[in-house]
Every structure is written in C-alpha cells, then in structure tokens.
Amino acid sequence: MFESAEIGRSIDKATFEAEEPALREALLEAQYELKQQARFPVIVLINGVEGAGKGETVKLLNEWMDPRLIQVSTFDIQTDEELARPPAWRYWRQLPPKGRMGVFFGNWYSQMLQGRVHGKFKDAVLDQAIDGAERLERMLCDEGALIFKFWFHLSKQHMKARLEALKDDPLHSWRISPLDWQQSKTYDKFVRYGERVLRRTSRDYAPWYVVEGVDHYYRSLTVGRILLEGLQAALASPQRTQLQPHAAPLVSSLDNRGLLASLDMTQALSKDDYKEQLATEQARLSGLMRDKRMRKHALIAAFEGNDAAGKGGAIRRVTGALDPRQYRIVPVAAPTEEERAQPYLWRFWRHIPARGKFTIFDRSWYGRVLVERVEGFCSQADWLRAYGEINDFEEQLTNAGVILVKFWLAIDQQTQLERFKEREQIPFKRFKITEEDWRNRDKWDDYGDAVGDMVDRTSTEIAPWTLIEANDKRFARVKVLRTINEAIEAAFARD
Amino acid sequence: MFESAEIGRSIDKATFEAEEPALREALLEAQYELKQQARFPVIVLINGVEGAGKGETVKLLNEWMDPRLIQVSTFDIQTDEELARPPAWRYWRQLPPKGRMGVFFGNWYSQMLQGRVHGKFKDAVLDQAIDGAERLERMLCDEGALIFKFWFHLSKQHMKARLEALKDDPLHSWRISPLDWQQSKTYDKFVRYGERVLRRTSRDYAPWYVVEGVDHYYRSLTVGRILLEGLQAALASPQRTQLQPHAAPLVSSLDNRGLLASLDMTQALSKDDYKEQLATEQARLSGLMRDKRMRKHALIAAFEGNDAAGKGGAIRRVTGALDPRQYRIVPVAAPTEEERAQPYLWRFWRHIPARGKFTIFDRSWYGRVLVERVEGFCSQADWLRAYGEINDFEEQLTNAGVILVKFWLAIDQQTQLERFKEREQIPFKRFKITEEDWRNRDKWDDYGDAVGDMVDRTSTEIAPWTLIEANDKRFARVKVLRTINEAIEAAFARD
Missing domain, CATH: 3.40.50.300 (P-loop containing nucleotide triphosphate hydrolases)
Structure with missing residues (x-):
C-alpha cells in the first residue's frame, strides 16, 4: 500500500515553478465556483507519518487558495467542553458548511491509530472505530460532502535520515517535535496499523491518497492536483448525493516515475x-x-x-x-x-x-x-x-x-x-x-x-x-x- | 424494534383464503418475470426466534411459487469441505444466479448470534462479524442482488405459551426441538443481541423485516406481500446496481392493527x-x-x-x-x-x-x-x-x-x-x-x-x-x- 510512496519521488524546482501559477489559479477558480454553487462542502483529512510534510502542505494550501473559504481544524487533546459530550461532537461542530472547505488536521483516524499503537486497545476495538469512521463518512457523502483523505508517507529510512540531518543542525533542530522522536520508535507499528485502517476505509466515494512526503515540490504538486481534479469533477457533476465515486485516482505519473x-x-x-x-x-x-x-x-x-x-x-x-x-x-x-x-x-x-x-x-x-x-x-x-x-x-x-x-x-x-x-x-x-x-x-x-x-x-x-x-x-x-x-x-x- | 411484533397480530381464516389465490398468482408471475429478465438474483435470509414459523414459511413459499426456481440452503454445522476453507465460502457456493431465488436458512446472522449468545465472544467481535456481513451484503447489492431479511418474532410470553401447549400434546410434542428448549432459557439474550444485529445491519438497500410469528395466516400473508412488492419494484426498475433502496417497507397495516x-x-x-x-x-x-x-x-x-x-x-x-x-x-x-x-x-x-x-x-x-x-x-x-x-x-x-x-x-x-x-x-x-x-x-x-x-x-x-x-x-x-x-x-x- 505504501510501496509507491517509498521510492523517493521528486520533481525539480524548475518544473514546479513552471506548473505552480496555473495550478494556483485553477484552484482559486474552483474554490470560488464551490462557494458560488454552495451545493456541497469539501472535507480534507490530513494524516500520515510525522515529518512527511503534513503541516507544510496545509500551510501551502492556505497560501494558494483563499484562506477565508478554508477552515483548518486541529483536533488534539479533547477540551472540557468536548469531554462532556459524545466523541464525535468535536467533529460535528467543525464541519464546513456547503460551499466551504474544512481541513481536519488530526482527526478520527489519528485518534484510533494513536490508541492502537500505544496498546490502549486491540484490533477488534480498532475495527469498531474503523466502522464508526466509515459510517460517519458514508453519511457525510450521502449528504453530498466531497471528502479527500491524504496519507503523507515517508519510508523508515527517509524518516531516520531526516531526523539525523536535523538533529545536528542548530538552526533546524527545533523542527523535530517530541512526536517525531516518539514515532521513530513506533514507526513500524504506526505503519502497520495505518495500513489496516487505509485498507478498510478506502472507498470509491472517499478513497485514500497516499503521497510521498520526501520532496516538497512533488508533495505539493501532487496534493494540489488531486484536490483540483476532484473538485472540478464534483463541480461539474449535476448531482451530489448518494455516494458519488471520486474521479479516477490517477496522479501517479506526475513525476514520470511510477512504481514500474x-x-x-x-x-x-x-x-x-x-x-x-x-x-x-x-x-x-x-x-x-x-x-x-x-x-x-x-x-x-x-x-x-x-x-x-x-x-x-x-x-x-x-x-x-x-x-x-x-x-x-x-x-x-x-x-x-x-x-x-x-x-x-x-x-x-x-x-x-x-x-x-x-x-x-x-x-x-x-x-x-x-x-x-x-x-x-x-x-x-x-x-x-x-x-x-x-x-x-x-x-x-x-x-x-x-x-x-x-x-x-x-x-x-x-x-x-x-x-x-x-x-x-x-x-x-x-x-x-x-x-x-x-x-x-x-x-x-x-x-x-x-x-x-x-x-x-x-x-x-x-x-x-x-x-x-x-x-x-x-x-x-x-x-x-x-x-x-x-x-x-x-x-x-x-x- | 420488536414492539409491533409482540402485539398478537392475526388475520382471520376467511380473509386469508380470500387473499391467497391472487397473491400466489402474482408471486408466480413475478418469479417468471425474474427468470425471464435474468438481471438479478434474489436472496432471502430467514432468521429469528425458534418456533416463530421460519420453517413453515419457507415450506409455504415453495408451495406458492415454482420450487424449481427456488433453491433453499440450510447452513448448519460446517462440513469438512467447508471447514477447510474461509468461512464465507459456504455462502458463495450457494449463491443463486441471476434470475433465481435463494433462501438462506441459518446464515451469517445465525452464526454470529449463536456465538454471542453462548458467550464464545464479546460485543467487539460481534461487531466485527456484523461489519463482515455488511460488506458482503453491500457487495452483493452493488452487483445487483435483491436481498430480503426476515426476522420471525415471538414475544417471550407467546413463546412460552406455545411450548406449554405443545409439550402435553402427544401428537405434537415432537414439534418441539432441542433448540426450542434451549431458547426458552436464552430468549432474553437472543433477543437483545438480535436487536443489536438488526439495528446495525438494517440498510435502505437491505432492510430487515420483522414479522410476528404467532398467527400463521398473518405471518404468511405478510411475508408473501413483502416479497411481492419488493420483487415487483425491482423488476420494474430499469437499473439494478449501485445499492438501490428497497421500496418503502410498508406492510404494517395488513391486519388493520398497527402499534398505535x-x-x-x-x-x-x-x-x-x-x-x-x-x-x-x-x-x-x-x-x-x-x-x-x-x-x-x-x-x-x-x-x-x-x-x-x-x-x-x-x-x-x-x-x-x-x-x-x-x-x-x-x-x-x-x-x-x-x-x-x-x-x-x-x-x-x-x-x-x-x-x-x-x-x-x-x-x-x-x-x-x-x-x-x-x-x-x-x-x-x-x-x-x-x-x-x-x-x-x-x-x-x-x-x-x-x-x-x-x-x-x-x-x-x-x-x-x-x-x-x-x-x-x-x-x-x-x-x-x-x-x-x-x-x-x-x-x-x-x-x-x-x-x-x-x-x-x-x-x-x-x-x-x-x-x-x-x-x-x-x-x-x-x-x-x-x-x-x-x-x-x-x-x-x-x-
């Protein structure tokens, strides 16, 4: 599942700079069309390995697009308000309305993965959580929502190299979060359970997109393209209820370097x-x-x-x-x-x-x-x-x-x-x-x-x-x- | 969930006899149309409380309809052949082809319910089994299958009365199976877990129909009508893929005696x-x-x-x-x-x-x-x-x-x-x-x-x-x- 996100995909700076302006413009245009139509919300889930560029990508999306129409929600430790109510309440209160885009950073998947990795429960309970996520997403899509699920990936080797490179660099060692150090120990578990989650929750109406995070140009262009194609397809489709499948998940040839x-x-x-x-x-x-x-x-x-x-x-x-x-x-x-x-x-x-x-x-x-x-x-x-x-x-x-x-x-x-x-x-x-x-x-x-x-x-x-x-x-x-x-x-x- | 199947619904003999011929004819006609079109298979799942008329109803369907086009499968103890393969293999090998009807008597639901009632596993594993059933049914319906799920019900009181009545009657006491005696002890558990299963697996494309089993006329007419209406709606629908919802599940007023x-x-x-x-x-x-x-x-x-x-x-x-x-x-x-x-x-x-x-x-x-x-x-x-x-x-x-x-x-x-x-x-x-x-x-x-x-x-x-x-x-x-x-x-x- 992660094979093609471990081959060191990259794009050179020149290609990126040549493509970026048109992509930005098209994304902005799609965003305004989304607002205009106000027929459906867009929900972007950000998950994956620490250090694979999750935060940078969300930042970039806010730069590229109109941030007034994007609402970024981080779900970290539950607040008192949230703890006093059913677990899903925190997600419901942050749902973007029709015509807007919501980026969920740390979401239902991060919670279940952390719980499983740290041994708080076994597979059967993980599967119950997976099932709950599936029901939620199916309902949202039945109601018209367009959901993008991104998994930012790094091979173990790339993750270690990144940590090594940063740690001795006084200017950048602050970039390593405690989570990074923790994950360098739990990487194998995290990826194994991550795979179980992806395998069971990738549906035609809400598929996972695995993006290799090593190269910032590749990663950014890939995410931008997937969003753009999915948005354009949904905006052009006359009907947006009853579990519409995503457009074909075809962005693999972006760096002309498929797995084969x-x-x-x-x-x-x-x-x-x-x-x-x-x-x-x-x-x-x-x-x-x-x-x-x-x-x-x-x-x-x-x-x-x-x-x-x-x-x-x-x-x-x-x-x-x-x-x-x-x-x-x-x-x-x-x-x-x-x-x-x-x-x-x-x-x-x-x-x-x-x-x-x-x-x-x-x-x-x-x-x-x-x-x-x-x-x-x-x-x-x-x-x-x-x-x-x-x-x-x-x-x-x-x-x-x-x-x-x-x-x-x-x-x-x-x-x-x-x-x-x-x-x-x-x-x-x-x-x-x-x-x-x-x-x-x-x-x-x-x-x-x-x-x-x-x-x-x-x-x-x-x-x-x-x-x-x-x-x-x-x-x-x-x-x-x-x-x-x-x-x-x-x-x-x-x- | 079972409330309206515990109020002693019944139909008098005269009404039944007046309705039966037309219903039989319409069912036969639908069955031949199904064969003619050969666009989709029909799968009928039979579940519920022992003694609520499951067997009698299947027998009656075979009498009413053309038994050459109905294939009844009983899934009891697994055979050697079945034990040597994944659990679902036994169901796949009995699937009716397009144009035919398969009655599954003792199916994936009976297995998971028996396991839970007898304490072989807890709720989390039951939920995994439920999830598996849902995936199977969604796939079947995506492929066009029309699925009817019947739960034959008796209130505890009715079940006990039935056992009492039979036990002293030398001509009929053989009708009480060991399962009946067992269930009189496990009734509460069986119904409680049954409700969990029904609640989680009733979907618009494959809903459960709860049928009160006390009165043979009511029960037979109800099942016949549900089958007929569902069949006719599916036969008339031009398309039969992508999770078509069942026709409205409205047969409640059959005995002019709703819950209200x-x-x-x-x-x-x-x-x-x-x-x-x-x-x-x-x-x-x-x-x-x-x-x-x-x-x-x-x-x-x-x-x-x-x-x-x-x-x-x-x-x-x-x-x-x-x-x-x-x-x-x-x-x-x-x-x-x-x-x-x-x-x-x-x-x-x-x-x-x-x-x-x-x-x-x-x-x-x-x-x-x-x-x-x-x-x-x-x-x-x-x-x-x-x-x-x-x-x-x-x-x-x-x-x-x-x-x-x-x-x-x-x-x-x-x-x-x-x-x-x-x-x-x-x-x-x-x-x-x-x-x-x-x-x-x-x-x-x-x-x-x-x-x-x-x-x-x-x-x-x-x-x-x-x-x-x-x-x-x-x-x-x-x-x-x-x-x-x-x-x-x-x-x-x-x-």
Missing part, C-alpha cells in the same frame, strides 16, 4: 546459476508443500503481467516441482455464462483451495482493475469499488490460513516487441499472439497507470504484491519460486 | 390523583437531576406526537420541576439557512447537552422519517437511510452516557378534532391552529404508517420509544414524567 519505472530491469541470471538456483528452489517448494505444517494452510499464487512477460513459463517452473494432486491451475479468461450470472468474485471463490492444497491463478480477480478498467468492460464505479472488495476478499483468505502471493511480471516495451515478433516466427508459438495483443500494446501507458493504482490500493501487509523484473526469463522464474518459498516459510514461522 | 391501534386510549387520571402523582414525579425528577450520579450523564428527551396531542403542556410539566440553568428546550421547526448548509443531523448535534445537563427537543431528528417522508420534503432514499443514521447517532449518545427518552404522544382522530375546534374558539390559542394542521389531519393514515415504521426501526434497547396515550392530558403528563424518572434511575442502577 523504478524497477531495475537489467537483472539477469546466467544459465548455470539459473540451473542451480532453479533446482534448489524447486526442491525447497516440494519439501515445503509436503511439510506437515502445510496442513493448516492453503496456498494461492496469482499471476498477472504484461503480455508475453512469461507467465506461462514461470508457472510451469513452479508446478514442475510438484505432484499434480497437490495443485490446480485456473486459467482466467472471459467469464462463462454461469459466471456472468453471479457477482464478480464468485468465479474465484469457487476455486479456493482446501487446506493443504495449492491453486495457481493464471490471471486473476485483478482483471477488474486492469483489463476491465482499461478496456471499459465495466463502469468506473464498478472498478473503483473493486479495490475495497478485493482487499476484503484477500483478508478473508489470509484470516483462514491461506498463504497468498501475487505477482506482476513486468517487461519493457522493447522486450515485448521482440517477443511478439519472435512468436510470429515460430509456428507452434504463433497461436499465442493475436491482434488483441497488438492493440493492448497501444495502451501501454494506461496499463501502467492501472498497475500503479492496483499496487497502491491492494498491496497490503497480509497480501503484498511482488513485482518481478521479467526481461530475463531465468531471473524471473527463480524470483517467483523464491518468493513463494519465502512466503510459506514466513507463514510457518508465524504459526 | 393497540394502545388503550381510555386511560385517564382524576384531578386529585393527577395533582398528587404530578407533585410526586416532579419532586422525584428534581431530586434525580441534583443527584451527584447525574454528573456522569446527560439527559435528552425528544417529544413527537400528533398535532394538538399536548406536547407543549407535557414539556411544561417536566420543566416545572427544574432550575432553568439545568435544562434547555430546543423547538425544532424548519431548518435555518445555516442548518440547511450542513448534513441533516448537524442541527441536533449542536444542541447535545454536556454531562449533568438536560435538553428537551420539541420535535426532533425524527422529522425526517415523519413529516419529511409524508410530505415528500426529502427523497425516499434519504428517509430510508435515515433510520440507520439515527440508530447510529443514538448509539453514540448512549455510549457517551446520555440518557435518551423518546415520546410519541398519541391521540385519536376524534380528540384531535375537538381540540382543533376548541383552539379556534379561544382567542389566545387561536395562533396554535393553522391551515397546515387541517391538511396534516387529512394524512392521518400516512402518519400512522410512518410512526409504525419509525418505532419498528428505531425503538431499540438503548433508546426505546415510549408511546403515550394522550387523550387524557393528565394521564399523559404523569406518564411522561414517570418514564423520564425511571430511565434516569435505570441508568444510575447500571453505573
């Missing part, structure tokens, strides 16, 4: 290394699948990837190690008539392996947010709600002991072209290349955005995505096998 | 009794409000009722006992401009009393499901979702220590007419009677239905409705005061 672009595609294995490592990993998998601890678990591997990235070959290397009674491969193509008569996830639920078994999905439930999204096979509302449904589905699987590994096999455009051409040359491979493959290739960037969003919204601690650099098939196959083995061993270690 | 009609309106107090009891209750209230245990609580009284039912007079008798610094009266009329710029409940949140204080709402947040519903001031979707929002609001209040009492002051039509005429005669009361009052009077039955639905959906253990027989003003005033006093004492006793 951050992969090192030159990684490769020599033939000899490959032979040796493949044999080792296959033997390891075979042993693990026969281990008696496997009786408590089932294994699911989902394979997605670019066309011609080598999914089939990788799957064959996985199954090569196994007894056919242990596994099943489910190729996912267009749904059958029977499947079309059921909810979307039904076709996957029917193939869930029993304990001790292994199911390999050759393409998966992610089709909804990949091909169906890009090709328009389902409505925007459908694929936007799919992220939440998928996270919920995968949580049910892992709660029941399923070990779930998800692969995106990535190749670059040049490699794909070469493989397509090669396939056309070889008679027995010709069936593998169709007109459709060439058409998909034209949508390379759309697929890239869809993959970025997919990873941002569905790579979770309980079911992380593994991106496989697959320009070199040998490297890819070994990495796939090794990832599966490591996931099984990690599950055994947790038992 | 079951009140004994002849109750009265003599002048002397009134004087004495009024003084007693006022003194009691005054003492309770000054009690130091009150520092942990706030008190809210919401007054609703027919026009001219005597709300104002009753409120004056309540405040008569108190120091003006202790209480505040909030008269609720049309919302101000400022209030219209906020979510519906905002105007009530702003008046929530601090601990130790008392707020009296002269009309309340129930306006949404009363006057706004009847007069069409808000959309059907808006008032349908209001029940859930109100329950959520009131749960927050009571969780924070607020003692909440809600009154419906009921008078009959004749009494209202007399009071209207009297008001027109007396100069200083003339301002109290307007054209609008006469217009409201024409909608007497609509208001009656709205009150019935309101009580069914929002009278909860934590915030029950009290219906006040107000033909006699003296009786009404004393009952109001006594109810408030008893609520405060009950809260103190729970501390």
Whole structure:
C-alpha cells in the first residue's frame, strides 16, 4: 500500500515553478465556483507519518487558495467542553458548511491509530472505530460532502535520515517535535496499523491518497492536483448525493516515475546459476508443500503481467516441482455464462483451495482493475469499488490460513516487441499472439497507470504484491519460486 | 424494534383464503418475470426466534411459487469441505444466479448470534462479524442482488405459551426441538443481541423485516406481500446496481392493527390523583437531576406526537420541576439557512447537552422519517437511510452516557378534532391552529404508517420509544414524567 510512496519521488524546482501559477489559479477558480454553487462542502483529512510534510502542505494550501473559504481544524487533546459530550461532537461542530472547505488536521483516524499503537486497545476495538469512521463518512457523502483523505508517507529510512540531518543542525533542530522522536520508535507499528485502517476505509466515494512526503515540490504538486481534479469533477457533476465515486485516482505519473519505472530491469541470471538456483528452489517448494505444517494452510499464487512477460513459463517452473494432486491451475479468461450470472468474485471463490492444497491463478480477480478498467468492460464505479472488495476478499483468505502471493511480471516495451515478433516466427508459438495483443500494446501507458493504482490500493501487509523484473526469463522464474518459498516459510514461522 | 411484533397480530381464516389465490398468482408471475429478465438474483435470509414459523414459511413459499426456481440452503454445522476453507465460502457456493431465488436458512446472522449468545465472544467481535456481513451484503447489492431479511418474532410470553401447549400434546410434542428448549432459557439474550444485529445491519438497500410469528395466516400473508412488492419494484426498475433502496417497507397495516391501534386510549387520571402523582414525579425528577450520579450523564428527551396531542403542556410539566440553568428546550421547526448548509443531523448535534445537563427537543431528528417522508420534503432514499443514521447517532449518545427518552404522544382522530375546534374558539390559542394542521389531519393514515415504521426501526434497547396515550392530558403528563424518572434511575442502577 505504501510501496509507491517509498521510492523517493521528486520533481525539480524548475518544473514546479513552471506548473505552480496555473495550478494556483485553477484552484482559486474552483474554490470560488464551490462557494458560488454552495451545493456541497469539501472535507480534507490530513494524516500520515510525522515529518512527511503534513503541516507544510496545509500551510501551502492556505497560501494558494483563499484562506477565508478554508477552515483548518486541529483536533488534539479533547477540551472540557468536548469531554462532556459524545466523541464525535468535536467533529460535528467543525464541519464546513456547503460551499466551504474544512481541513481536519488530526482527526478520527489519528485518534484510533494513536490508541492502537500505544496498546490502549486491540484490533477488534480498532475495527469498531474503523466502522464508526466509515459510517460517519458514508453519511457525510450521502449528504453530498466531497471528502479527500491524504496519507503523507515517508519510508523508515527517509524518516531516520531526516531526523539525523536535523538533529545536528542548530538552526533546524527545533523542527523535530517530541512526536517525531516518539514515532521513530513506533514507526513500524504506526505503519502497520495505518495500513489496516487505509485498507478498510478506502472507498470509491472517499478513497485514500497516499503521497510521498520526501520532496516538497512533488508533495505539493501532487496534493494540489488531486484536490483540483476532484473538485472540478464534483463541480461539474449535476448531482451530489448518494455516494458519488471520486474521479479516477490517477496522479501517479506526475513525476514520470511510477512504481514500474523504478524497477531495475537489467537483472539477469546466467544459465548455470539459473540451473542451480532453479533446482534448489524447486526442491525447497516440494519439501515445503509436503511439510506437515502445510496442513493448516492453503496456498494461492496469482499471476498477472504484461503480455508475453512469461507467465506461462514461470508457472510451469513452479508446478514442475510438484505432484499434480497437490495443485490446480485456473486459467482466467472471459467469464462463462454461469459466471456472468453471479457477482464478480464468485468465479474465484469457487476455486479456493482446501487446506493443504495449492491453486495457481493464471490471471486473476485483478482483471477488474486492469483489463476491465482499461478496456471499459465495466463502469468506473464498478472498478473503483473493486479495490475495497478485493482487499476484503484477500483478508478473508489470509484470516483462514491461506498463504497468498501475487505477482506482476513486468517487461519493457522493447522486450515485448521482440517477443511478439519472435512468436510470429515460430509456428507452434504463433497461436499465442493475436491482434488483441497488438492493440493492448497501444495502451501501454494506461496499463501502467492501472498497475500503479492496483499496487497502491491492494498491496497490503497480509497480501503484498511482488513485482518481478521479467526481461530475463531465468531471473524471473527463480524470483517467483523464491518468493513463494519465502512466503510459506514466513507463514510457518508465524504459526 | 420488536414492539409491533409482540402485539398478537392475526388475520382471520376467511380473509386469508380470500387473499391467497391472487397473491400466489402474482408471486408466480413475478418469479417468471425474474427468470425471464435474468438481471438479478434474489436472496432471502430467514432468521429469528425458534418456533416463530421460519420453517413453515419457507415450506409455504415453495408451495406458492415454482420450487424449481427456488433453491433453499440450510447452513448448519460446517462440513469438512467447508471447514477447510474461509468461512464465507459456504455462502458463495450457494449463491443463486441471476434470475433465481435463494433462501438462506441459518446464515451469517445465525452464526454470529449463536456465538454471542453462548458467550464464545464479546460485543467487539460481534461487531466485527456484523461489519463482515455488511460488506458482503453491500457487495452483493452493488452487483445487483435483491436481498430480503426476515426476522420471525415471538414475544417471550407467546413463546412460552406455545411450548406449554405443545409439550402435553402427544401428537405434537415432537414439534418441539432441542433448540426450542434451549431458547426458552436464552430468549432474553437472543433477543437483545438480535436487536443489536438488526439495528446495525438494517440498510435502505437491505432492510430487515420483522414479522410476528404467532398467527400463521398473518405471518404468511405478510411475508408473501413483502416479497411481492419488493420483487415487483425491482423488476420494474430499469437499473439494478449501485445499492438501490428497497421500496418503502410498508406492510404494517395488513391486519388493520398497527402499534398505535393497540394502545388503550381510555386511560385517564382524576384531578386529585393527577395533582398528587404530578407533585410526586416532579419532586422525584428534581431530586434525580441534583443527584451527584447525574454528573456522569446527560439527559435528552425528544417529544413527537400528533398535532394538538399536548406536547407543549407535557414539556411544561417536566420543566416545572427544574432550575432553568439545568435544562434547555430546543423547538425544532424548519431548518435555518445555516442548518440547511450542513448534513441533516448537524442541527441536533449542536444542541447535545454536556454531562449533568438536560435538553428537551420539541420535535426532533425524527422529522425526517415523519413529516419529511409524508410530505415528500426529502427523497425516499434519504428517509430510508435515515433510520440507520439515527440508530447510529443514538448509539453514540448512549455510549457517551446520555440518557435518551423518546415520546410519541398519541391521540385519536376524534380528540384531535375537538381540540382543533376548541383552539379556534379561544382567542389566545387561536395562533396554535393553522391551515397546515387541517391538511396534516387529512394524512392521518400516512402518519400512522410512518410512526409504525419509525418505532419498528428505531425503538431499540438503548433508546426505546415510549408511546403515550394522550387523550387524557393528565394521564399523559404523569406518564411522561414517570418514564423520564425511571430511565434516569435505570441508568444510575447500571453505573
């Protein structure tokens, strides 16, 4: 969930300064239009890691926009007035009216996260708080509110570097708050519970936006753009009640540096290394699948990837190690008539392996947010709600002991072209290349955005995505096998 | 929540036999239309108290309709197959396809209720299960499913009478299952947790229908009618995705015997009794409000009722006992401009009393499901979702220590007419009677239905409705005061 906010996204000063004036003007204009229409309020929730630029961003928004129409509320320690009433009262009294924007700094999410991180309660009570937040937000959106939820993020490494840099600098060490020092100790917990909260409360009508906070230019431009696009879409929409989904959450390519672009595609294995490592990993998998601890678990591997990235070959290397009674491969193509008569996830639920078994999905439930999204096979509302449904589905699987590994096999455009051409040359491979493959290739960037969003919204601690650099098939196959083995061993270690 | 399913609703045999053939025919027709359109599946959940006719009703549906298009699933003890997979798998594999109807007998609700009643877990885990059920149902409805949730109910008294009657009858004692005996012991818990589940999972797109199970004719006709109306509305609606609300849940007047009609309106107090009891209750209230245990609580009284039912007079008798610094009266009329710029409940949140204080709402947040519903001031979707929002609001209040009492002051039509005429005669009361009052009077039955639905959906253990027989003003005033006093004492006793 935070992967693409840990790759050190940045924008250079010149680009920022070139873009800023137009963005400011458009934001101001949207703000006045909001006031004019007075049809709905805007609520901006600010959360995330300390030191990731939350305060600076709110300050900047006030500079960029008309501060008379923005009301910033900080919810810190409860006042006497607030303590004498139900907890939600403090939020209700600060709600912005229609036509205005309210920035909630320290809000219902900060409270529940602090409580959980400091061990004041367990997951079940956290989930009750999450549920309460969801009810509140659903009601607000049903009443027309437009809600933006921002999570400002820093990798642990970046956070530590920042603290180190500041601490020895007499001019700036005051910038480190006690909260910062505290968080450097609780970072892992904070991020883990943060992920649980984000996973369960990201809804199509009130999604989370994760923003990497290292670079001030990147961070500011990203937040400004998300606000602007969301505002403009809502202002243009004739109706604003009944849980309107946000506009597509697409700002990932702002620094031309998506998650996929951050992969090192030159990684490769020599033939000899490959032979040796493949044999080792296959033997390891075979042993693990026969281990008696496997009786408590089932294994699911989902394979997605670019066309011609080598999914089939990788799957064959996985199954090569196994007894056919242990596994099943489910190729996912267009749904059958029977499947079309059921909810979307039904076709996957029917193939869930029993304990001790292994199911390999050759393409998966992610089709909804990949091909169906890009090709328009389902409505925007459908694929936007799919992220939440998928996270919920995968949580049910892992709660029941399923070990779930998800692969995106990535190749670059040049490699794909070469493989397509090669396939056309070889008679027995010709069936593998169709007109459709060439058409998909034209949508390379759309697929890239869809993959970025997919990873941002569905790579979770309980079911992380593994991106496989697959320009070199040998490297890819070994990495796939090794990832599966490591996931099984990690599950055994947790038992 | 179960009040109107404990008044012994029944229909005579002749009425039933007169209605049955047309209902059967219409149900069959709807069923074939459903198959023809094949646009959505229908899922019927059967829950409730043992012995309230769950099994008989399912049997009857199979007789009435074409059983080839109905698939009845019982979820009892999990099979080996099911135990080896995530808990929801058993439900997914039994989902009816589009065009068909699935009856789920013993479902996710039965499991969570059994677990809670038998102390396998506490409320926080129950709430997690509730949340899971809600996610599942929202997803199903987003995918187009039409869900009916029936709760078959018997009052404790009726349940006991039934067991007694059967036990000595050699021909029928076999009808008593071990579950029945068990439930006669756990009835109170079962109903208490059942209410929590119903309150939190009744949504406009998948509402609960509570059906009193004593009389087989009433029960069967009620279920048949609800199914028919819901089916017909869904079949006629062009679109069936994105959480369509159910048609108005209006079948309460089936036996011409709503909750209001079951009140004994002849109750009265003599002048002397009134004087004495009024003084007693006022003194009691005054003492309770000054009690130091009150520092942990706030008190809210919401007054609703027919026009001219005597709300104002009753409120004056309540405040008569108190120091003006202790209480505040909030008269609720049309919302101000400022209030219209906020979510519906905002105007009530702003008046929530601090601990130790008392707020009296002269009309309340129930306006949404009363006057706004009847007069069409808000959309059907808006008032349908209001029940859930109100329950959520009131749960927050009571969780924070607020003692909440809600009154419906009921008078009959004749009494209202007399009071209207009297008001027109007396100069200083003339301002109290307007054209609008006469217009409201024409909608007497609509208001009656709205009150019935309101009580069914929002009278909860934590915030029950009290219906006040107000033909006699003296009786009404004393009952109001006594109810408030008893609520405060009950809260103190729970501390």
